[in-house]
Structure formats: structure tokens, C-alpha cells
Amino acid sequence: MTPAIELKDVACTFISKDAPGQRYTAVEHVDLTVGAGEFVSVVGPTGCGKSTLLNVAAGLLAPSQGTAHIFGEPLRDVNTRAGYMFQTESLMPWRTASQNVMAGLEFRGVADAQAREQAEDWLRRVGLGGFGDRYPHQLSGGMRKRTSLAQTLVLDPDIILMDEPFSALDIQTRQLMENEVLDLWNSKKKAVLFITHDLDEAIAMSDRVVILSAGPAAHPIGEFTIDIPRPRDVAEVKMTPRFLELHAALWSVLREEVLKGYQQQLQKAA
Structure with missing residues (x-):
């Protein structure tokens, strides 16, 4: 292969x-x-x-x-x-967890409602269901890493x-x-x-x-x-x-x- x-x-x-x-x-x-x-x-x-x-x-x-x-x-x-997950923080502090995850989809032209649905789905997959409205400063280090992981994987x-x-x-x-x-x-x-x-x-x-x-x-x-x-x-x-x-x-x-x-x-x- x-x-x-x-x-x-x-x-x-x-x-x-x-x-x-x-x-x-x-x-x-x-x-x-x-x-x-x-x-x-x-x-x-x-x-x-x-x-x-x-x-x-x-x-x-x-x-x-x-x-x-x-x-x-x-x-x-x-x-x-490729999706890239960096060592340093890659989340935008002015955006919620959900908004951070859906950002890449927005840049690709995905409709807002569909992007939000996919973002929330991936947040649930990484154990952050219900935390989509939190800003990065409201999340622990591990939760921010989970958000970054969802941000990478949502783009498939x-x-x-x-x-x-x-x-x-x-x-x-x-x-x-x-x-x-x-x-x-x-x-x-x-x-x-x-x-x-x-x-x-x-x-x-x-x-x-x-x-x-x-x-x-x-x-x-x-x-x-x-x-x-x-x-x-x-x-x-x-x-x-x-x-x-x-x-x-x-x-x-x-x-x-x-x-x-x-x-x-x-x-x-x-």
C-alpha cells in the first residue's frame, strides 16, 4: 500500500x-x-x-x-x-470550546448549524459533553487538551x-x-x-x-x-x-x- x-x-x-x-x-x-x-x-x-x-x-x-x-x-x-495537534495551547481564548472546535469547519465553508452540531458531537466523544459553552480559561489543562483533540479530529x-x-x-x-x-x-x-x-x-x-x-x-x-x-x-x-x-x-x-x-x-x- x-x-x-x-x-x-x-x-x-x-x-x-x-x-x-x-x-x-x-x-x-x-x-x-x-x-x-x-x-x-x-x-x-x-x-x-x-x-x-x-x-x-x-x-x-x-x-x-x-x-x-x-x-x-x-x-x-x-x-x-493532515490535522495538527500542537504542544502549546492552540485554542482561541475569545471563543468557547464549541466555537473553537467548529472554527476549522467554518473556514471550510460548512454551514453554522452543521458545524456546531459536529463540534458538539466531537466534544461528547472526548468527554466534554455539556462544556461547549465554556471558554478556555474556564477549563482545566486536561479539558483544554480534549478540546484541542476534538478541534483536530472534527475535520476528519x-x-x-x-x-x-x-x-x-x-x-x-x-x-x-x-x-x-x-x-x-x-x-x-x-x-x-x-x-x-x-x-x-x-x-x-x-x-x-x-x-x-x-x-x-x-x-x-x-x-x-x-x-x-x-x-x-x-x-x-x-x-x-x-x-x-x-x-x-x-x-x-x-x-x-x-x-x-x-x-x-x-x-x-x-
Whole structure:
């Protein structure tokens, strides 16, 4: 089958605004595929270019080298077949939860009544039925994340791009959100490219995990198939022998790169 996302020999080089002669290559020689209906996570040290790759797949960043294809077609502009769930808050504070969720539908020209009906339906699916009239400041962090999830999924994208969406949540809320995402994904089987720094999260949720090296010029150094049966509960699966085996295998590859990334951060701070 044609992959939903296919990155071939992708590199992204940036020129410093402060020193035009200086260049920084965030990622290089990256080959990455996500099959239709597949859940793939990318992990790596802080600053290794994980989000850069997500922006390439979203069509928000053109690679300096290599190509990006979406369902076999070259990606030359914004990826209209993808929904993007950001790490930071993406809700408009002057709009209610329902109005935030229906915003994308409005931009697509969907009639107001139909957009509102779909928004309320998705709010119910993520456990926020009855909260549609609340503004973001009236919602907890977990509820805002649920609203952002509904905002992404209401557009029924073929691809879901997620950039560390739950990193700011407490562990209990985070596990609830992870399970909700898995339940929704299992019912729709969209292609998911999930960026995280949390190895436990990556293993618990994914079909495959790709490990990036430390930057600069980060590149894939390992790929692991997660053969834990589905459906999964992210808290319970972490106590299984197979999870522990996979965690040890992935960490043996990732550990040295994390140490490299940590040393680089210390040198920048010095």
C-alpha cells in the first residue's frame, strides 16, 4: 500500500538571523514512512529535530534536501490531508470550546448549524459533553487538551500529526488522554505521526517507534516494531514483560544520544 507519509533523504538546514554566514542542519538523511492506519512515534533527545520533521510532514516547512510525499503525491504546500495537534495551547481564548472546535469547519465553508452540531458531537466523544459553552480559561489543562483533540479530529483528517501534545499534563490526566487517543484512533484507524520525548508513551501507544540521534544533523538510528497486542491500556501495558523488554532494547539505543544531547545543552548554557 502507498504510505500516508513518506520522507526520503530529508534534510533541513537553517541560516542564523543573527549571523547570516552560520548554518545549522537540524536533520539530515532522514527516511521515514507512516502507513495508512499506522501509529508511528518518533523519539530522541531534546533539540534533535523531531518537531522539524513533523513540520515537513505538515507542509509548513520545505526540506532543504529530499522529498516528502503524502499518499504518493509530492507535498508542495500545506498538507490538507493532515490535522495538527500542537504542544502549546492552540485554542482561541475569545471563543468557547464549541466555537473553537467548529472554527476549522467554518473556514471550510460548512454551514453554522452543521458545524456546531459536529463540534458538539466531537466534544461528547472526548468527554466534554455539556462544556461547549465554556471558554478556555474556564477549563482545566486536561479539558483544554480534549478540546484541542476534538478541534483536530472534527475535520476528519486522513493523517494526524501530534507534537508532544500531553507533555504539560499531570501523569493521571496524561494517561487518560493517551487512552482516549488510542480508543479514537482504533475506531478510525488514521495514520498518526506522534512526536514525544517520553519512551514509555511511545512504546505504549505505537505500532512502530523511530529513534533519532542527537543533533545537529539528527538522523534515524533505530526502528522498533511494537508487537504488544491491542487494545492497550497505557498504564497496564507498562507492567507487562514484553513492554519491559522493548523498553530495555530502545533505551540501549537512545541512552547515549540523550547523554550527547544533555552535554550539548550544558555547553550552550555555559
